[in-house]
Amino acid sequence: MRLIYQILWKDHSRTHLLGAFLGTLAGFVLLLAGIQFYIDIKSVLAENRDLLDPEYIVINKKVNIGQTLGLGRSGFTEDEIKELSEQAFADQVEPFLSNEFPVSGYTENERFPDFYTELFFEAIPDEFIDVKSDEWVWDPELGNIPVIIPQDYLNLYNFGFAPSQGLPQIPKGVLSMINFKLRLRGKYGFDDYNGQIVGFSNRIHSILVPLDFLTWANEKYGYFDKSNPSQLIVVSKDPTDPSIIRFLEEKGYDTIREKLKSSRMNIILKLIISFLVVVAAIIIGLAFLVFLLSLQLMISRSSDKIKKLNKLGFHYREISRPYILLLLVLMIAVTGLSLLVTSLLANKFHGMTLEWSLNTSSSLHGILFGISLGLVALISLANITAILISTKKLCK
Amino acid sequence: MIFRFEKMIPLPLLEQDTEGSEVWEAPSLLIEQGKSYVVEAASGRGKTSLLSVMYGIRHDYQGEVYLDDDNISSFGWKKWSALRKNKLSVIFQGLELFDDLTSLENILLKNNITAYRSRDRIVELARALGMEPFLNRKAGILSFGQQQRVAIIRALVQPFDFLLADECFSHMDKENTFKAYELIQKECSERNAGLVLTSLNETDLPGINTRLML
Numbered sequence: 001m002r003l004i005y006q007i008l009w010k011d012h013s014r015t016h017l018l019g020a021f022l023g024t025l026a027g028f029v030l031l032l033a034g035i036q037f038y039i040d041i042k043s044v045l046a047e048n049r050d051l052l053d054p055e056y057i058v059i060n061k062k063v064n065i066g067q068t069l070g071l072g073r074s075g076f077t078e079d080e081i082k083e084l085s086e087q088a089f090a091d092q093v094e095p096f097l098s099n100e101f102p103v104s105g106y107t108e109n110e111r112f113p114d115f116y117t118e119l120f121f122e123a124i125p126d127e128f129i130d131v132k133s134d135e136w137v138w139d140p141e142l143g144n145i146p147v148i149i150p151q152d153y154l155n156l157y158n159f160g161f162a163p164s165q166g167l168p169q170i171p172k173g174v175l176s177m178i179n180f181k182l183r184l185r186g187k188y189g190f191d192d193y194n195g196q197i198v199g200f201s202n203r204i205h206s207i208l209v210p211l212d213f214l215t216w217a218n219e220k221y222g223y224f225d226k227s228n229p230s231q232l233i234v235v236s237k238d239p240t241d242p243s244i245i246r247f248l249e250e251k252g253y254d255t256i257r258e259k260l261k262s263s264r265m266n267i268i269l270k271l272i273i274s275f276l277v278v279v280a281a282i283i284i285g286l287a288f289l290v291f292l293l294s295l296q297l298m299i300s301r302s303s304d305k306i307k308k309l310n311k312l313g314f315h316y317r318e319i320s321r322p323y324i325l326l327l328l329v330l331m332i333a334v335t336g337l338s339l340l341v342t343s344l345l346a347n348k349f350h351g352m353t354l355e356w357s358l359n360t361s362s363s364l365h366g367i368l369f370g371i372s373l374g375l376v377a378l379i380s381l382a383n384i385t386a387i388l389i390s391t392k393k394l395c396k
Numbered sequence: 397m398i399f400r401f402e403k404m405i406p407l408p409l410l411e412q413d414t415e416g417s418e419v420w421e422a423p424s425l426l427i428e429q430g431k432s433y434v435v436e437a438a439s440g441r442g443k444t445s446l447l448s449v450m451y452g453i454r455h456d457y458q459g460e461v462y463l464d465d466d467n468i469s470s471f472g473w474k475k476w477s478a479l480r481k482n483k484l485s486v487i488f489q490g491l492e493l494f495d496d497l498t499s500l501e502n503i504l505l506k507n508n509i510t511a512y513r514s515r516d517r518i519v520e521l522a523r524a525l526g527m528e529p530f531l532n533r534k535a536g537i538l539s540f541g542q543q544q545r546v547a548i549i550r551a552l553v554q555p556f557d558f559l560l561a562d563e564c565f566s567h568m569d570k571e572n573t574f575k576a577y578e579l580i581q582k583e584c585s586e587r588n589a590g591l592v593l594t595s596l597n598e599t600d601l602p603g604i605n606t607r608l609m610l
Contacts, residue, residue: 003505007494308492311453312506313480313554316473395473396453 004309008322011301016294021330023287028338028375031280032368033345038273039367040349040360056128056203057234057244059084062254075228080251089236089244095229096206097123097214100222102185105195109179119182122206123214128233131199138213143193145182148208151200172200186221206231288379291330292386295323299390310395320384320391327383335376339364397464397483397557397590399427399450404459406445418608419446425608429557432584432591432603437610443594444489446610447560450592451486452476481509485556487564489594491547495536499527499546502535507553521549524579526572541567548576552583558590559583566596577601 061076076084076095085093099121106116126136129148136146158169175197182195201208236244248255299306309319343364350362405420414420419435420442427433427450435443448454449461452471461468463479471479480486493502500518507513513521522528525545530538535546544567551559559580565573581603584591593601 003497003501003508006501007497007505010496305494308494310477311451311480311486311488311492313477313509315477392473396455396476 004314004318005322005325007305007309008298008302008319009326011305012298012326013294016290016297017326017330020287020290020294021334023283023290024334024379025338025341027280027283027285027287028334028372029341029345030276030283031375032338032342032364032372034273034276034280035371036342036346036361036365036368037349038269039365040346040353041269043360055236056130057236057255058204058231059234059248059253059255060231062252075230076232077228081229081232084232084234084247087243087247089247090234091237092235094124094128094233094235096231096233097211097218098227098229099214100218100224100226104183104185105180106183107178107180115180120207121209121214121217122231123209123211124204124233125211128204128235129201129208130203131201133198135196135198136210138210138216140216145193145195145209145213146198147195148199148201148204149197150205151202152205154200184217184221187223191221204233284375284379288382291327291379292383295327295383295387296390299323299387299394303394306391306394307396316392316395317388319395320387323387323391324384327380327387331376331380335372339368339372342368397429399558400462401425401427402460402462404449404457404461406442406449406454407456407458409442409445410458414441417441417610419610427558427590427592429590430588431605432581433593433606433608434601434604435592435594435608435610436596437594438596441610443610444562447486447562447592447594450558451484451560452479482555483557485551485554485559487544487547487551487559487561489562489564489566491543493535493543493547493550495534497535498532499535499538499542500531502546503550503553506550510554512555513553518549518553521552521579525549525576539567541569541572544568545572545576548580552579556587556589558592561591561593563594563596 081093081095084090103119103121104117105119107114129136131148133146136148138145154170154172154175161167162169176199178197180195182193183190184193247253306319310316346360346364347362350360353360401419401422402424403422405414409420419425435446437443445454445457449457449468452468455469463471494505497505499522503518503522504515507518519528519531522531525548527542527545527549530542530546535543538546544564548561548564551561561580565576568576580591583589593604
């Protein structure tokens with residue numbers, strides 16, 4: 001059968017086939033490298049917990065002048081909470097619990113100036129708090145109240161207030177060591193408790209106490225009218241979902257936009273990768289077309305020979321075989337080479353990211369083999385079909 | 397194997413005067429295996445058309461053609477491909493050789509389909525027609541008469557029940573014509589095959605059972 005190959009291969013166009021080969025190769029490398037690095041970067045970001053973990057979004061209503069004048073309530077009603085929790089982006093919605101009694105704090109320490117302030121407390125379940133501390137427990141026997149304050153409060157003091165007033169800056173550790181008293185005032189008297197700052201939250205801008213403490217204290221001291229929660233915390237698995245921002249704007253709710261911006265990295269990454277995938281798809285598509293056309297050109301250049309072979313008794317499938325073999329050889333070469341080039345790139349990338357102390361994979365992810373084989377199978381199948389159709393057309 | 401023609405006539409010949417034709421005007425015509433036929437006519441009377449219909453590369457005709465009991469219009473490419481491999485062999489008027497291949501390669505291309513003849517036997521056939529020295533020359537540079545002999549050998553390296561030879565001696569001298577005809581007859585009787593030879597005027601060939609005037 002060597003002769004039939006010799007006859008039919010003579011009419012190939014080397015430049016067309018080479019162009020199609022290189023184009024397909026480039027498309028494959030782009031696609032495979034894009035996927036490889038996407039998986040890598042995603043796993044790197046996953047270690048960096050802030051970015052790809054579910055996002056915690058604290059939502060409040062916008063304050064308007066009506067509320068200032070005491071005409072409206074800024075709290076969320078039960079219906080509003082229910083509506084929010086029904087949104088697709090909201091995996092969990094939890095209202096903040098507020099104190100229903102007056103609280104004040106003061107220091108009794110010779111090393112610090114006396115200090116007194118009215119305070120408020122809020123509480124949410126522990127799982128929403130980004131500070132993990134062994135001291136974050138409420139034990140009624142001990143009467144110690146752990147408190148978490150926003151990191152920003154400390155920054156405000158250390159970098160704003162203290163330097164301008166000639167006061168010393170206070171490091172986190174020292175602040176945690178300061179004991180102060182918390183006075184909880186009930187309708188018929190008050191009690192003093194020891195308070196201690198056990199952590200600083202980046203996520204929640206409020207003065208937090210453990211939920212079981214506040215529930216207990218509201219029971220014991222509370223006498224205010226129950227008010228609607230003024231803040232909600234929403235957990236969203238996909239903070240990149242644009243419907244979050246749309247919903248908030250529609251409802252006139254407010255949040256710290258910066259929080260959502262932190263997810264921008266993810267959006268940009270996804271954008272770049274999808275752009276890459278689209279470009280790769282276009283290149284592969286075009287290369288596929290060139291492949292198809294070069295093979296068809298080859299067949300039509302050989303049409304006289306194909307007709308002759310058919311007259312001699314060759315089956316059209318036998319006549320297609322040289323074309324199919326050529327196609328398969330090129331396709332296998334494309335797969336092999338693209339995987340090789342991608343793995344070289346991955347290796348290089350691995351070396352580079354090591355310098356940035358990021359850990360990416362130095363070998364190819366298994367899924368790449370699947371993807372490239374699937375694509376090659378698809379392209380080959382389509383081409384083989386086209387070859388069979390056009391050779392059959394020439395045969396009688 | 398028997399070809400049976402029922403008032404078959406290629407469509408282009410309908411507009412032509414075919415009066416007196418022993419093929420186109422015959423109500424029924426049998427071409428049987430084991431017999432030799434010469435179809436004689438001047439150019440343009442449909443000699444090649446007749447062979448093309450029998451070989452399945454022309455389908456534009458009126459009437460019916462049966463191979464044994466099957467109407468050949470019901471044959472698909474699969475059937476024709478099988479017939480051309482084992483039952484029907486043809487020497488085309490246009491030869492249909494591959495110019496880039498040597499004479500031997502042209503013959504081997506066909507022989508490889510069924511591996512019917514050994515290489516030695518092919519060389520013997522070539523020797524019989526005086527073509528042995530040209531076996532390794534490209535077919536494209538041979539004279540037409542030499543090419544005709546390559547095409548004849550190529551047609552003989554497969555099993556067949558009918559050999560269809562379309563003016564295959566047109567460019568050969570008397571001596572070569574005789575040698576080639578002798579070889580063809582020998583090969584046909586070896587296979588008990590039928591021979592259909594078209595010709596402008598090969599009147600003096602021996603061993604012909606039937607002469608048909610187109």
